[in-house]
Amino acid sequence: MTPFTEDVVRVLKSIPEGIVVTYGQVARLAGSPRAARQVVRILHSMSEKHNLPWHRVVNARGEINVPGEEAKAEQRRRLREEGVSFTEDGRVDWNKITQKADQPKKG
Template identity: 65%
Template sequence: MTYGQVARAAGSPRAARQVVRILHSMSRKHDLPWHRVINVKGQIALKSEEGIMNQKSMLEDEGIEVSETGNVDLGTYQFHPDVILDEGDTP
């Protein structure tokens, strides 16, 4: 999901930056899957090289293809919680 999607799902569609802050400050304490959230362009939005490599590695461990530049194909991998799947369908 993107930061904006998480904000909308939480009922605050204009709060993408707050999602960033919450994930940054609360992920360890609450074991949040922070690495699954990227920006609306499909890019890893972390600034440090170590952080980028860590998120890239965690996504790849889950089968997500991440380009050398830290991009994820949202058309392939983006999760849409508002789309209900029928039993037996795959996301």
């Protein structure tokens, strides 16, 4: 694995349940802000092997952007199970994600 790939995997594994990020945010946190497409490639090729929470990553518009209707339905189902809300037009409701992230952690 390249250092960037290792950093992307680390960032992805750190995304808490119920939180959604964009491909660009992952790239920026991994040290290469212009590498969102690389994040997509890494997710596609390594999610299963590294048990990555691929479903917690969406495009910059808050849209589910995985190929295939079955995969889109699975991502939406997983996110809803984690308490993620969607707007009427099917995008992640960023306002509710932000509120959830700002709440203190239990424990």
